[in-house]
Structures are given as structure tokens and as C-alpha cells.
Amino acid sequence: MLKSYFITSLRALKRNWSYSLINVSGLTLGLACCLLLFMAVRYELSFDRHNANADRIYRMLGVDKSDPESKPNPGITFPALAALRNDFPELKDQLTMVSRIKSAVVSVSDQAGTDTKRFQENDGVITFAEPEYFNLFDYTWEKGSPQTALANPNTVVLSDQIARKYFGDTDPMGKTIRLENRMDFVVTGIVQSPLPTTSLPFDVFLSHASILAYGNSSPPDDWQSTYSGAQIYLMLPTSEPGAETPAARMEKQLVGFVNKYHRPEDAQKLRYVLQPLTDIHFATNTSNFAQRSISIEMIWSMVLIGLFILVTACINFINLATAQAIRRSREVGVRKVLGSTRAQLVRQFLGETSVLTTVAVVLALLVAQLSLPYVGELLNIKPGAVTLFSPMALAFLLMLGLLTTLLAGFYPALVLSGYQPILALKGKILSSGTNRYFTLRRGLIVGQFAISQLLIIGTIVAYSQMKYFRSVDLGFNRDAIITVTVPQNEPGQLENLRAQLTNVPGIEAISFGMTTPASMSNWTTGFHFENEDKDPDYGVLMRPADTAYVRTYGLKLLAGRMYLPADTIRELVINETFMKRLGFQKPEQVIGKMMTVAGGNVKKPIVGVVKDFNMFSLRDEVVPSVLTTERGNYRTMAIKLSTEKGGTETVRQILKKVETAWTATYPEFVFSYEFLDETLANFYKSEERMYSLLQLLAGVAIFIGCLGLYGVVAFMAESRTKEIGVRKALGASAAHIFGLFSTDFIRLVVIALVLSSPLAWYIMNQWLQKFEYKIAIEWWMFALAGGLAVGIALLTVSFQSVKAALMNPVKSLRSE
Template identity: 40%
Template sequence: MPNAKTQPPRWATWLLNALGHPDTREEVQGDLLELYDYWLSTVGKRRADWSYCLSALKLLRPLAQSKRPPRYPQPLSLSPDMIRNYVKIALRNLTHAKTFSLINGFGLTLGMACALLIFVVVNHETSYDKHHKNGDRVYRVETTNVQNSESHAGTYTEMTAVLRNEVPEIERVAPVYRASGQSVAIPQEGKLFKEQIAFTDNELFYLIDYQWIAGSAQTALSRPNQVVLTESYAQKFFGTTDAIGKTLLLGDDNSLLVAGVLKDYPANTNFPFNVLVSIPTLKRVSPDYDTHGWGGFGDNYQVYTLLKRGIQPEQLNKRFHAIQVKYQKDPETIKNQHFTLNSLSKLHYGFNFSGRQANLKLLNILSLIGAFVLLIACINFINLTTAKALKRAKEIGVRKAVGSNQLALIYQFMTEAGLLTFLSGILALALAWVALSATANLMGLPLSTPDLFSWQVGAFMTALLILTTLLAGTYPAFRLSGMPPIWALKNNKLPRAAGGITFRQGLVIVQFTVSMILISSTLFINRQLSLFKNADLGFNKNAIITVGLPNNQPEKLQTFRNQLVASPQIKDVSFSLNSPSAESNWMSAMQYRKGAEPIEIRTQMKLVDAHFLNTYGIQLIAGEAFREGDTLPKFIANEVFLKRIGIDKPEKAIGQLVHFGDGQESAPIIGVVKTFHVNSLHQGIDPTLLQVVPKHFYQAGIKLAAENVSAASLRSSLATIETIWKSIFPNQVFSYEFLDEALAQAYQNEIRTARLIETATLVAILIACLGLFGLATFAAESRTKEIGVRKVLGASIPSIVALLSKDFLKPVLTAILIASPIAWYGINEWLKNFEYKIDIDWWVFALAGVLATLVALLTVSFQSIKAALMNPTKSLRTE
């Protein structure tokens, strides 16, 4: 029996028995007795009694109820041990659910690779000429037609001298004239080349940053017959970069002295010049070229300016108006034509010397497509993760029941999302590297591996991983971690949302809405391209070979033509400024003065010979054609020109005078041709006049005798043309192109848009189908017992397939209804870029809807049929 000296005060024990909480009385008394024994051994009888009585009073019911239960410290959710635990569990879950991981990982990989490649393209296209130190002050002088708000990159040749002498706000002025297909020879080494030449002066080197290997920016192009080469072209011509003082031959008799060698230009520049010749040499190469004129302009002659610091381009509007008044004089020209300045950073989005233009709308479409494809991949992750929660509901319930808080569960699910995203990101980078070459070819871009592994791509990739993790992981993490534990343990599934359309179905609707928009866009764009390809241009583009002429000496051209038409393989030959339809044209101001007020017509000039109409199959509908040997000025007009001057019938135009030049010269209209497309189908048809001007013959159009020829016959014809060429122009390189292929180049942006959207459509549909496949798999697994019972009760396989499929087809059909008006609006806006365009027909949307429905049905049916064919005895026994 215990000694009274070792017992606590009885009154305190009695109070605790009488007033303590009945549920915890025995446990509390036991704990206090153990503490009392400890106090006896450490502080003595007297202090042990005081401590016991005080503790008993604190634990009485009135006092104990006012106190909160003791809190036990929770482990830090982001401690190194917990993070290691999150990763370990995430790896186990990903490897355990292989189907889920593969579907999700493959979808994320495709989405991220697509977004990454699009970023590389957009980053390249928006980086042109951003590396020049004075780039923010460099502007190009452009000529704008007020009537149709059309800007031309070129301007009048006299503009250079006027700006230098009369505009003090401009610090430097640099003219650039591009001449394509110029013959360059190295006589001492017997080498012959055909190159693009830029005629300019030293001022260009103060606007555009060049790195000099040899020579000086102050003197390199200061005198006639000087040339500056890039290092790769110095190697190409002379086999060394030590080329200062060496000579090359431009054309037949223009000897050029190498005065400088430059480092090769970067890929992202609109000044891809390898051979720069001093601009005074231009007059020696082309004696008839007007280097100080206001009569006409072309896009190949451009003027660049460096504004003084603090000067804004808008401040020069009055200066340009004063120049017009002083030099152009004609009120109609001044009214309908303005000069504007276009910044260096925007040159890549219009006509430039790089040979290609970036399309801002296309870049925006690309960025939108990348975002959509990534969104579809993230939707897959959300849908599949929440669907997979059926198998993890009990796990979550147990975790929460044994004390895991919501924050720890959120971290766990976000870790799983982040790990899967990280692994997908590595695979996406590898996939992008493999697909980079194909992307570069598709877009016509000089992309290479360094573009993919730049710091900008690294920053984008980091942001993409974080964004994808947040997009894909946030909703599942909060949805699953917030699950009531009692529900999970009892039902082993997530609570269903009230209402008609669940969140998961809503995400499927978003996926297929995007897919439907892409399918519709693909169909419409290809129809527009078909219109471009098959449109009647008003002339014959088939079986015509175009060749740039090295000179236009009449006797040489006549000999060339006579020898060509003597061959039975050649039907006809025409010499002209350019083809009937060309991107670079000669625009001139013409006047018709028969009425009370003269009519000013901005006219496209086609400088042609007497064989032009026959060679290109252009129809003469009134008057007569040009004759061989015509020397007096005379015009053939198109129907658009007649409409502008108010003549309603072609016959009435014959003999009417058209004034040109300074207004003192005039020539009669001798014929009228049926309207033909002088520009691409992006634009309307300009008023056009044809005139015989032999000094401006720079191209030969050679019509083959047969339009449909075999490859062997075509090679024979080309060999014949080349043989004759070499006999007439022995020191010139023979190069050619087919007219139909040259005309197709005008639609490269649309062709690229079509190919890109087709590719994006396939990727988007593939990812969306992966998601549907995964959802159908989980749905079939969750309804295994139901399917077994239905089969036992006599349900047919088609009825079970229909039962499982209809839940997935409902959101797809809803997506079709949502996507159709959105796609209609987008296509309608895109078609506004074209003067000639297709109609937006309803059946295209119907076809896109049928395609989307078939794709979804095929995807879901695979799992539905598999589940319907399962042996019910096995499924019921397993359940």
C-alpha cells in the first residue's frame, strides 16, 4: 500500500474527479500522478504538492474548457527532407501510372516544342537590325500614295542631293541602288560570277555598323570604280581576305578596285550586301539611268537618313512638303503623293533588300497558335490528373486523416506537375532541335542551332516551364488537396460538380474549339491559295523562261532574238523592263488634259518591245500593237487607265494624247489591251501604259514552242538557249527562272501561313485526341462494373459504345457551335488583305465540324469498343 507521504493532496484529487472532463479524467489523473512522482524525486514533498494542486485546478472543467488544446509543431512543408519526399513520391506515382505519364508527357512535350519553335521564329523575325548603335535614328525615305495609302520603299534619285543640301535636321544621307544579276569577272583567274550589287557611298557605313577587316569608312567608296567586299566574297573571288588593291570586272568593261574588306554581315539584317560599289560608278555601268531625276522612281533606289539627336520624323513633314512644292511643282502630284520616314526597326515588315519580309499578322497568328497548342496540352494535364484522382482519392483521404495539411498536399501535387513538366521540357528541347531544320525551310529563315540555344531561348524556356507547371498543376493541386477526407474514404472518388457541364467537359470544349478554328482556317487558306494558283491573270505564264539581260545594246539584242527564234524549240522572244506581273514596278505621274481640269493618273509603266503582247498572250481589244522599229513615243493603255480618264469604250481612246515628264511631252494612245494583272492578287490593277523604250530593256521573256514538255525536252531547250547566250554574251553568267515559279513567290507568306496552320492543326488535334483517349480510358475503367451488369442484363455492344461515347461527343458538338463564328470573324479579317478573295461559304464550317466529330468519335470509340467487348464475368469478379 502506498505511503501517505508519497500521495498527493486528497482534496485536489477529489476536485479533479468531481469537476474534471469525464472523457479524459482517467488519462489526466494518470499523467498527473506520473508527474507528481517526478516532482517528489526532484523538488521535494512541499513543492510537489503545490505543483499538483495548481495543475489540478487548471484542468477543472470550467477552466479547462476556456483553454485551447496544445498545438504540436508541424514539420516544415518546404524543408529539404520534405522536398526530397515530394520528389520521391512524385517519381513513384509517375512510374506507377505509366499510361497517364506517357499521354500527359507526350502531350506536354508536343505543346512545349511547338511553343519553343514558334518563339525561335518570332525572336529571329523581330531581331532584324537591332544591333546598330545609331539604329534608333536611322530612317528610310518612302513615297506614299495618298489615294490608297500605299507606301513604296523607293523614291526619286534627286532626293539624296536635296536632303543633303536643304534639310539641316538630317545628319547623314545614304543612297542605295540594288542591281540584281550583275556579271562579275576575275579576268586574271578566269572566274565568272553573277551577283547582286549594291551601289552606295561612304555615308552608309555611318548608318549601318560594319566591322572592317581592311580599308576605311571615310575613303572606301569615295571615288568611281571602287568596290568593298565582305570577307566571304573576298575569299570567293580571290581566295584570300587580303584583297585590297586587287581588281575585278563588272559587266564587260568596268574595272573595279577593291578598297575595303568587311566582316560578314549577320543573318538578321536587311542589308545583305556582299559587293558594294561606289555610287558614281552607277552612271558608268548604266549610262541611261537618271541619277538626278524627279520623273519616276523604283523600289530598287532607296534613300536612308540619320536624323540628328532629338529630331523626330514628324518634324520633317513641312520640310518634305516644301521639297515637293519646289521640285515637283504639279499641284495634283503634291496633293496625291507624300514623302514619309520609316524607321529602321520596321523595314523588315515591308519591302527591303533582304529578299524576304516578315509579316506582323503572321507573327501574331504564330504566337497565338503557340499559346493555343500549349493551352491544349495543359488542359490535357488538368483533365487527366483530375480523372486519375479516382484512383488516388483514398490515398488523399488517408493522408488527411493522419494529419497531412492541405498545403503539404498542394506542394506534393505541384511537385508532380513540375517534375513531369521538367522532363517534358527536356524532351521538347530535343524535339525542337530535331525539327529546327524543317522549320527553317518551311519559314524560309536562316535558322541554326545557336538560335535554339541562345540566352533568349533559355529565358523563354525557364518561363515556359514555370508557366506550364502553374497552368497544368494549380487546379488539380487545389481541387484534390481540398477533397473532404470522409468523402474520399467513403466513396473513393471526387465529389461531382452540380450543373450540366462539368469543369472537365468545359476544358474539352476549349480544346476542340481551338481545333475547330484551326481546321476551318486551314480549309479557307488553302481555298484562297487555290484561287491564287488558278486565277486568270490576263496573260499566259506557262512555258515562259525569263533571263536578266546584261546590257541592252540594240544590235546584240536583235542578234540574240534572231538566233533564239530560229530554233524550233522557241516560239517567241520579248525584251522588256520586267514581266507583265512583277513585285518591283516603275510608277510615273501621267496627265490627261482633254477636260476642263487635267486628270493626274499615277500610272504603272510597262517598257516593252513589239513582241511583248504575243510572247505573253496579252489580248489587244482596240487599235494596233507596236511595230518592229517603232521610235516615236506612243502608248498602249489598259482598261483601268481608260476608266480613270473617263473613257467608256476602248475605241474612243485611240488617238487621245497623254502628257508625261514635266508636262511638256505627250504621246498618243494607239491601242488598248484587255486588263491583265500587273501586280500580285494582293493588290488591285493599276492604270497601266505600255511603251517602247529600248534603253530600259533589262529582261528577256522566252516563250517555248510547247507548253507541256518532257524533262528531257526542257533540258534540251535550256541547253539551246544557253549556247546562244554564250555566243552573244561570252563574259556573262547564264541564269534563268520560270515565270510561273517567279509569280508564285509573291504568295510565299500565304503558303507559309497555310503550312504552319496545317502543322499546328495536326499537333493540336493529336494532343486533343490524346486527352480524349486518356479520359475515355479512365471513364471505361471507372464504369467496368456498370458495363458488366448491363451486358449481363442483355445490353448490346453498340448500345454500350454509344453510352460511353455520347458523354464525349456533347462537348465536341458544343465546341463546333462556339468555334464557327470565331473562325468566320478571323478568316474575314484575314481576307481583307487581298483585293481578290474567295467567299466565306457555310459548308466549309460544316465540313470542319464533321471532321472534328469523326476524329473525336474514332478516338473515343477505340476505348468504348474495348470496354464493351470485355467479358462481364471477369469484370464483375474483378470488381
């Protein structure tokens, strides 16, 4: 019986090979997209789950109670670690601090000391860690012991990958690496490289006992300074059913902890909360060491888009199957007369669907495999982190195939098997069923194009927002500026470097500062203004820089003057927002006022006010900020290049001269640079990924929809051949015949636009709410989406309709 079903199905599919090809193509694309999206979602949801105690591990965050809109801060003050161990002895071995080094030069010398290799590590893979770190997080040790490897100062544990990078195939144990040309560390352990799905992607673990000597922390008794690279993690007991969760209980105890160790004015504003380790990857409002996060909303969007694509492919199948139902009515009548039951017919037609689906599943796996490198790059998934031939992926594809068979084939099977044999054999199905099936097809086409237009509108809005990011005035110049890290700041070094570069043709300005105007590395501190009784309940963002900073970045001075050159804080320049928060309406009014910043005791004068500039990404509003001199914090050199003439070769020549001067000043370090506009573009990687994903999936949805529309129009043209012949014989023009086919489909596209527009507006408006600076969703975006959809529909319909319109009526009427 099964063999008979299979042979009959193959014959039916061969007989209608064009419709079979359309169905297979649509199903293949739909299944491939679903499989790729499933693997991407599974990858994102697996972050940090490889740790056996992932559900018990938490990260401490500081929250500013006085500012409800402030973001939780993962940076924890250095002395908090020892205080927590003192006050919570039960957590002594389940508590640890990590302190990341964002970038550093690692030097590795041979035994004779004659050959030294230097490696620039810029991705935050280096951290200070304790032996307790490995009590919380799971690592596979190849050499050394987790209890003793980092117990002593000047020791280091390397991942196997980084060990091969530094030492090749030789045994790294006992070898020495030098960090930033100022401290040596002996290799005491080797662990396997961290998984791609971790929020702590460290490859180099320096002993925490060396942190003070290295200078990567604040003083042991400084409770005011926080550093985003220093974070505390703790592991709590397992929750008991019906009882208060350990995290909630610990947060209550941390209230007393804050009151005990922090100044009263600070304790009033500070609250510690615990963030589950498994939530870190999805918390887009807090930073993480992996520098990669994704919102739960984005996860759900990927799931829904995958379902939309699959539904679109299934709609194709249903449309074409019901379009062919009338043609196969006599076949059904004959089968019923010969004794076939309805159940047997349902199995027969589901068998045909399953054959198509099986072919589509195999092709989808091939298409997905070929597309995986591109999709991995698009979604920022590390190569090799996802495989489509895993048991989970294959099981999902099998289940998806079964679901597709039922979803796409069940209704057509019921329709075809439900014909009454007498009406079928007399050919009366046409008159009794045409309207019903035509209405169904129209409804499905509306649904299909509504999904396509939803994705098109989303793509247009996302593109407009990304274009706004690239063109909006940030308050400073971001073009033709390169930034170079300054590894040391000894007396005379900066002056020597500036002197070597000042007369280089093509360089307009040079400035040294802590960071660029907009940066992910920020220093926020308290202040005291004039003779007020208490400190304000908000902090200011410090931007230490030399006197050339304003000219280099094109900042605009609204009143007063720039501060005079100095090595320490001497004079202050504030931004507009700070001026207004202080209660002044005009910049001139604040000039000459006195204030202390950064914990200082001596009041400094405000000598200037600059126009507001963005200090973060455009997701965030401008905050009060202070520009001032503070040579000890200069870590970035900015070079403004001339844009008047020259090209790529000129820039290369300038960079070569910059590298020569920089290497002469810092011979023990590795030169690297970044263009400021590219650095700022990294702020919006997640939005770029969303836009690219929408663009790709909108194209797939449109293509699948067009396949189905083409098939339906082809069938209509074939079934109405004689009608068209009669119309042409009676004088109908080709344009009239074209309109006969096109008008109804255009009406369906317009209905789809009306239905999808409110939902598209709501979804994209919610997405735009994440940004402090955003575009407005305008009417032309919906008009453009509708115009594109109409144009695509007309293009799809035109080939078959024009072909039918140009057919010789004599041939179509010859059999009458």
C-alpha cells in the same frame, strides 16, 4: 522532405504510367512548339536592332496625297540627296543614299589576266554607297577605313564572305573586280558579312562617286524620275521628353523642301514621310532590300497560337488529373488521417507535376532541336541564325516549364488535397464529386476542341486562298514560259539572239520587254491626254515591249491593233482600266486618241486596247497601264514553250539550245533563267508560310487533343467496367455501348464548333482583306472542319469504347 516528395511522386507516376506517358507526350509537343515559336518571334523582332542608333535612323518615303490608297514609295529621285545636304547642313554626315543593283555579273581575273571567273549575283547584294553610309549602320571592319574606302570613284568594299567567294584565301585588298563587263572597281575594304536580321543585306559596296558613270541613276537634275533601288536614310537627334519628335519636325520641314524643288503640279501630290528603320521589316505595304517582311498581326498570331498549343497540353493534364482524383481519394484520406496538411498535399501533387514537366522540358528541347531545320525552312529563317542553346532560349524554356507546372498542376492539386478524410475513406467522394469533375472535364474538352477547330478552319481558308492564287486567271499566260535577263541591248544583239532561237523545235514565241506582265520591278510615269488643260492626278504603269509581247504572254486585244515595230515610243496600246479612267466605256471609242507619256513632248496615237491583266500580286488592284515600244528598256527575254508533246528531257534540250545561243550573244555574262509560274509564286511566300504554319500547328493541336481525349475515355472505360458488364448482361449491344461513350463527346465537338466558328470567321476575314482578289468564306468550310473534328474524335474514342463493348461481362462482374 524533398527526397520523400520526389520518391513518392515517382511511385505515383509509375503506378499510373499510361496517363503519365500521355501527359509527357502532350506537354513535350506543347513546350517544343512554344519554344520554336518564341525563337521565331524573337528572330523577327530583332531585325535591324543590332545597329547602335537603330531608334534614330529613318527611311524617306514618298506618298501620293492625291490617292489615299496608294502605297508609300521608298524610291527617291537622285538629285534629292545633294539638295537635302544643301538645305539641312546639320544632317550632312548623317544622311546617305543607297542605290541597289538587283542583278549583275561580277568578273574576277587572275594577275596574268588569263583566267576569268564570273559570278551571277541575283539577290540584290550589290549597292552603290557613300562613306556616310557607315556613319549610320554598324559594320565590323577587317581591313580598310570606313571614312576613306569609298571616297574615290571605282572603289569597292566587300564582305568577308563574298571576298572568299571571289578570291579564295588570297588577300583581296588592291584586287580588281569587273561589273557587267563595263566598269572596274578596286577593293579598298573588307567588312564582316551583314547579320541575317538586317533590312540592308549588302555584300558588295560600290563607291557612290561612280554611280553616274555606271549609269545606275537618273540625270543629276531630273526631279521627276524615281527608282525603287535608290533610297535615302537619315539619322536624327535623340527625342527629348515632352517635345515634338525630331521625325515629326523633319516631316514638316520637308513640305517646304518639296515645294522648293519639285514642279508645282508634282508638289501638290507629293509628300515625304519618315519611316523608322525598326519598322521597315514589319511594313508589308512597302518594299525593302531584304525582300522579306512580316506583319505585326502575323507576329501576334504566332504568339497566340503558341499559347493555344500550351493551353491545349495543360488541359490534357488537368483532365487526366481530375479523372484520377476519385481513384486517389482514399490515398488522400489516409495521408490526412496520418497528419498531412493541405499545404503538404498541394506540394506533393505539384511535385508530381514538376517531375512530369521536367521530363517534358528535356524532351521538348530535343524535339525542337531536331525540328529546327524544318521550321527554319518553313519560316524562311537563315540556317544558323537561331540557336536553341542560347541563354535566352534556355531561360524561356525554364520559365515555360514553371508556368506549365503551375497552370497544369495547381487546380488538380487543390482538388485532391481538398478531400475530407472521412468521406474519402468511406468512398463517398464518387457520389459527391463525379458531376462536378465531369462538368469540368466537358468544359475543358470543349475548349480544347474549340482551339483545334479554330486552327482547322484557318488552315482550310488559307488553303482555299492559296489554291485560288494558283488557278485564278491573271489576264495573261503564265505556263510554259521561261524568262532570261538581257544584260546588254546593243544594236543587232536582240535580233541575232531571236534569229538563233526562232527555228528551235519546241519554242512557240519569243519576246523582249522591260519585264513580265506581273512584276515587282515597275516604271510609273505621268501623261497628258489629248488637249486637256492639266495632267491627271494619277500616273500610268509602263510596259515597254516588242510586238511579240501580246502573243507570247497570251494577252487579249479588245479593239484596234498592236503597235508597229519601232525602237522608240511610236504608238500606244492601253489596258481596260486606263480606258475607263479616261472616261470611255467602249474600247473602240479611245482608238485614235492622242497622248504623251514618259515626259515626251510629241503626242502618240492610241492604236489598241488590251483586256486587263494583273501587274502586281493579287493583293493589289489593276492600275492604268500602257504597252509601247522602247528598245532601250528591254531587259527581259520571254520564251514560250510548246506544251503539245515532250517532257522534262525536251525542256532540258530546249534550255541547252537557248543557253548556247545566249552565251554566243553575251560571252562575257552568266546565263540564268526562271520559269514564270515559279517567279509569280514568289509573290505569295508569306502567305505560303502562314498556310504551312497553320497546317503544322493544327496537326499538333489535334494530336495533343486526341491524346487527352484518349486518356479520358480510357479512364471512363476502366471506371465504368462493371456498369458496362451489367448493361451487357441485360442485353445491351456493342453498338449501344459504343454510342454510350461516343454521343456525349460528339455533342462536345459540335458545341466547340459553334463557339469557335464566329472567331475563326472574323480572324480569317480580316486576313483576306489584305487581298484585292480573294475567296469568300463559305459554310462548307465550317462543315468540313466540324466533320473532321467529329471524325477524329470518333476515331480516338472508338478504340477504348469498342474494347469496353467487346469485353466479356462475366469477367467484369466476377468480383460482385
